[in-house]
Amino acid sequence: MRSAMAELPDIPNAGAGAAGGPAAGLSRARLEEIAKRHGTPCFIYDAAVMREAAGRVRAALPEGAALFYPVKANPNPAIVGLFAALGYGAEVASRGELALAMAAGIPAKRIVWSGPAKTDDDLAAAVKVGIYAVQVEALGEIERLAAIAAQLERPATAVLRLDLPKDSGARRGDWAGASSFGMDEPTAAAILGVRDRLAPVEIVGFHNHPTSGSLNAADFVRRFATFIEAVRRLSQEFAPRFINFGGGFGAPFYADDSALDLDPIAAFLHGREIQALTGDGPPPQLGFEMGRYVTGPAGRYLARVVAVKRTAGRRFAALDGGIHHLMVVSGTMRFLRRPVAVSGPPADESKSEPTELTGPLCAPTDRLASAVSLSKALAPGDLIVFSGCGAYGKHASPLNFLGHDWPPEILVDGDEERLIARRVRFEEVLALQSPDHPAAAEPGRVPP
Ligand SMILES: *Cc1c(COP(=O)(O)O)cnc(C)c1O
Numbered sequence: 124m125r126s127a128m129a130e131l132p133d134i135p136n137a138g139a140g141a142a143g144g145p146a147a148g149l150s151r152a153r154l155e156e157i158a159k160r161h162g163t164p165c166f167i168y169d170a171a172v173m174r175e176a177a178g179r180v181r182a183a184l185p186e187g188a189a190l191f192y193p194v195k196a197n198p199n200p201a202i203v204g205l206f207a208a209l210g211y212g213a214e215v216a217s218r219g220e221l222a223l224a225m226a227a228g229i230p231a232k233r234i235v236w237s238g239p240a241k242t243d244d245d246l247a248a249a250v251k252v253g254i255y256a257v258q259v260e261a262l263g264e265i266e267r268l269a270a271i272a273a274q275l276e277r278p279a280t281a282v283l284r285l286d287l288p289k290d291s292g293a294r295r296g297d298w299a300g301a302s303s304f305g306m307d308e309p310t311a312a313a314i315l316g317v318r319d320r321l322a323p324v325e326i327v328g329f330h331n332h333p334t335s336g337s338l339n340a341a342d343f344v345r346r347f348a349t350f351i352e353a354v355r356r357l358s359q360e361f362a363p364r365f366i367n368f369g370g371g372f373g374a375p376f377y378a379d380d381s382a383l384d385l386d387p388i389a390a391f392l393h394g395r396e397i398q399a400l401t402g403d404g405p406p407p408q409l410g411f412e413m414g415r416y417v418t419g420p421a422g423r424y425l426a427r428v429v430a431v432k433r434t435a436g437r438r439f440a441a442l443d444g445g446i447h448h449l450m451v452v453s454g455t456m457r458f459l460r461r462p463v464a465v466s467g468p469p470a471d472e473s474k475s476e477p478t479e480l481t482g483p484l485c486a487p488t489d490r491l492a493s494a495v496s497l498s499k500a501l502a503p504g505d506l507i508v509f510s511g512c513g514a515y516g517k518h519a520s521p522l523n524f525l526g527h528d529w530p531p532e533i534l535v536d537g538d539e540e541r542l543i544a545r546r547v548r549f550e551e552v553l554a555l556q557s558p559d560h561p562a563a564a565e566p567g568r569v570p571p
Contacts, residue, residue, distance in 0.1 A: 163530075166424055167423045171537065176421070187408070191412045195519070201532075202534070208228070214370070235410070247271050250277050255280060256280040260306065279323060281321075281326050284304065286306055315360075372413060424448065428440045467508075476498075479493055
């Protein structure tokens with residue numbers, strides 16, 4: 124049975140009109156003004172930077188490639204909505220993300236779902252709304268999907284997520300080989316061998332998420348080539364209609380990062396290996412999941428200096444913001460701590476001093492940057508700006524650890540500015556989960 128669901132609707136060319144010219148940066152004066160209006164700490168995103176990155180991606184990928192926005196990169200509904208407007212589908216990993224993507228205007232037919240522990244309820248939700256494909260991670264999962272779809276009397280579409288062997292260039296932390304994500308090639312072959320028994324599930328193709336946040340183009344070319352070889356071996360008696368190359372395109376985050384060069388990736392994707400995937404039939408739909416690359420550079424995290432002190436020969440500036448909003452800099456989701464891209468009030472070299480930037484948490488990991496060269500005159504109230512914070516920031520952080528407010532998020536689009544997430548006080552969080560908390564009955568009773 125071939126379900127209509129397997130056809131991805133046309134995706135408009137997001138790049139058209141958006142790729143022209145570099146996005147205008149936000150001046151320090153404008154950042155100061157926004158920070159004054161909304162308070163610190165806060166996140167500020169620049170829509171122009173996201174559209175520009177999306178345009179670069181569009182230009183680099185083969186025509187007609189489908190793009191999926193991985194909601195986990197930045198789940199603010201306005202950001203998801205921005206990518207929906209650019210024609211992106213979504214990659215989701217929970218029922219919450221599925222609901223969010225659909226509420227942001229992404230049709231179910233443009234949604235794929237990944238995740239190593241999808242429950243029966245998750246699979247039933249995917250079948251009921253009719254997403255484009257469940258990216259299946261194991262034999263047991265596709266068997267459950269088949270049983271659930273049969274019970275619901277609905278068709279369902281699956282993509283086999285491959286877990287490919289590590290190659291010599293693999294970095295620590297890359298999910299390549301023996302991970303909880305996806306299946307090895309023999310398992311995929313075995314599933315294809317019994318695919319007739321999996322009705323009403325139809326397998327439409329393959330997925331591989333090669334890496335996370337890599338800035339090395341050669342890395343992608345090598346991994347895509349490995350993926351394509353596996354796809355070719357698995358396609359002897361099966362014609363895939365969808366090949367999803369996953370995500371992981373990096374964006375500069377640390378001060379010494381340079382941007383990912385898309386040219387070698389584009390050359391590979393327009394080359395013979397990809398063209399050879401098309402046999403006699405129509406070419407398979409190619410897919411890409413693009414999160415960090417398109418959102419990371421657009422975001423800034425702003426915090427103010429609360430106190431400055433010198434101890435044991437070092438200067439410390441304690442900020443009102445910390446790793447509870449930006450856990451990524453603590454090293455928890457990274458493997459090295461290097462200087463992040465950070466700026467403070469202007470000062471020339473001779474008038475600056477290495478400074479430890481720490482946050483308000485009573486935890487030694489709450490250090491946002493080390494030995495940053497900042498003005499000798501740095502004082503309480505000064506604004507510190509962290510760049511490259513549009514992805515895996517607020518929502519990938521332990522927001523409730525030590526009871527501080529959730530930071531507001533502001534989206535700037537040219538001259539316009541929109542509060543896209545308000546500040547949430549910790550007592551409001553408590554009131555949500557505990558009806559007998561005083562804040563639930565009488566908001567504002569707990570001293571702000
Ligand atoms: C996390 C994840 C992504 C996100 O990738 P980016 O690095 O943000 O582009 C995409 N696909 C899958 C399957 C993921 O788990």
